[in-house]
Amino acid sequence: MxxxxxxxxxxxxxxxxxxxxxxxxxxxxxxxxxxxxxxxxxxxxxxxxxxxxxxxxxxxxxxxxxxxxxxxxxxxxxxxxxxxxxxxxxxxxxxxxxxxxxxxxxxxxxxxxxxxxxxxxxxxxxxxxxxxxxxxxxxxxxxxxxxxxxxxxxxxxxxxxxxxxxLDKRFFSDGMAEVIKYGCIYDKDLFDIVEAGCIDEKIDEIIERCCNIKRQVVEKDEFDTGERMLLNFGHTIGHAVENHYNYQKYSHGEAVAIGMYNICVLGEKMGITAPGTADRVKQVLIKYNLPFRLDIGMEKLSDAIALDKKSQGENINLILLKDIGSAIRKKDRRTLL
Structure with a gap:
């Protein structure tokens, strides 16, 4: 055990x-x-x-x-x-x-x-x-x-x-979006394991690694006012996508996958995310049958994003990657999205 x-x-x-x-x-x-x-x-x-x-x-x-x-x-x-x-x-x-x-x-x-x-x-x-x-x-x-x-x-x-x-294959992929998230924000070695496709034989280890990351973050920031916000990587756009489609078109993990890729694209444009990161994330999403394209304009998501729990006044706390395994929180105006 x-x-x-x-x-x-x-x-x-x-x-x-x-x-x-x-x-x-x-x-x-x-x-x-x-x-x-x-x-x-x-x-x-x-x-x-x-x-x-x-x-x-x-x-x-x-x-x-x-x-x-x-x-x-x-x-x-x-x-x-x-x-x-x-x-x-x-x-x-x-x-x-x-x-x-x-x-x-x-x-x-x-x-x-x-x-x-x-x-x-x-x-x-x-x-x-x-x-x-x-x-x-x-x-x-x-x-x-x-x-x-x-x-x-x-x-x-x-x-x-x-x-x-x-578990249905679609919903296994759904969960893989959260595993990929943990690799992106905290654990490059975990991302490498997922990227290599070494899932079945290492599933117990993968679950434990993700739980251990979550445990450590919650111990430091139980009420989501600081470091715990990093766990919402991909979720600002993802939640807005889910809400736009009335939770019918995409599962939670699928929507988060779309959010992770598109926030990486934005991070590269801002000069914060290392070049090539978005493509690497995209390729691993494809490997696990997860979507990455945002098929609606960002302006249609603006109302849902404005209600995001990471919003503060006219600003939102964006969760961006510096590189695989390293994430930061950047306060920025919602108009940037």
Whole structure:
């Protein structure tokens, strides 16, 4: 078992990475009542398997798969389910699924009864390497992605790489966008591994490396006011693209891929990003069947970008690469985009 600890004082928790750990979830559950929140795709493979390991009073809530579920309407439905079950602060919520389920369940846990404990069990690559760690929980609004949310740390993260075997190829690629991001901003060696295509035999190591980067950044900047903003490389444009298409055309990772390439192009034009970086990023995106072209004008994304959480007045904190493995935060006017 690979074990990492997120050191946040009283809010510290472990990240456990082990093949087959999803069959042992009950060992980590101590609660009178447990609610497992999942989606219909994940439930087909793991819902009953997880519930069968848990003692006590257990209920399962199965939601539709997809970004549309990460909404205020779904949140209200989750609240009602939890309150009807008469859940208390001593009970437990388990988020079993990808980033949508993790974000929605985590925000419900953060706000119902002013806070109920929760565990993240991420089943997608994107959630395993990124969204399940760090306590960012949220739902989308009509105005953009993740604009209604909180910082609320889980009590534990259980990662089973075997879950990736049931992941659709498109959504494996979706998660690779976040892996590529970590290589771009912090870990040149990781980027080299991905660029060389050495994924299958090194997937446990890749997950651990990404989690370890996220852990270290969150420990330094839990509330996203400084260094943690670097983790949003590609996300300013990416979130705007997702919102423009009403979360229908591109998955989150696909939109971030578009954002990463295009912000590298901008960085090269500004003389900040080393020449040739954008092309290198483009080639690795192509390798993992990820898009890179921005098929709409930047002016059509301006309203969504203006609401980006990294905006400050008329300025936005741009996350730019100096080179592969090295990123900076540059405050600039939004008109530059």
């Amino acid at each position: 690979r074990t990492l600890k997120v050191n946040l004082g009283e809010k510290s928790y472990n990240i456990l990475i082990e093949k087959g750990i999803i069959k042992q979830v009950g060992q980590y559950v101590k609660a009178n009542k447990t609610v497992v929140i999942t989606d219909n795709n994940v439930n087909h493979y793991y819902g009953e398997q997880v519930i069968s390991t848990i003692d006590g009073n257990v209920k399962k809530l199965v939601l539709p798969a997809g970004e549309e579920t990460k909404s205020l309407d779904s949140l209200k439905y989750v609240y009602n389910f939890l309150l009807d079950f008469k859940i208390t602060r001593d009970d437990l919520i388990i988020a079993l699924g990808g980033g949508v389920i993790g974000d929605l369940s985590g925000f419900a846990a953060a706000t119902v009864l002013r806070g109920v404990r929760y565990i993240q069990i991420p089943t997608s690559l994107l959630a395993q390497v990124d969204s399940s760690i760090g306590g960012k929980v949220a739902v989308n609004s009509d105005y953009g992605k993740n604009l209604i949310g909180a910082f609320y740390q889980p009590k534990l993260v259980l990662i089973d790489p075997d879950c990736l075997a049931t």
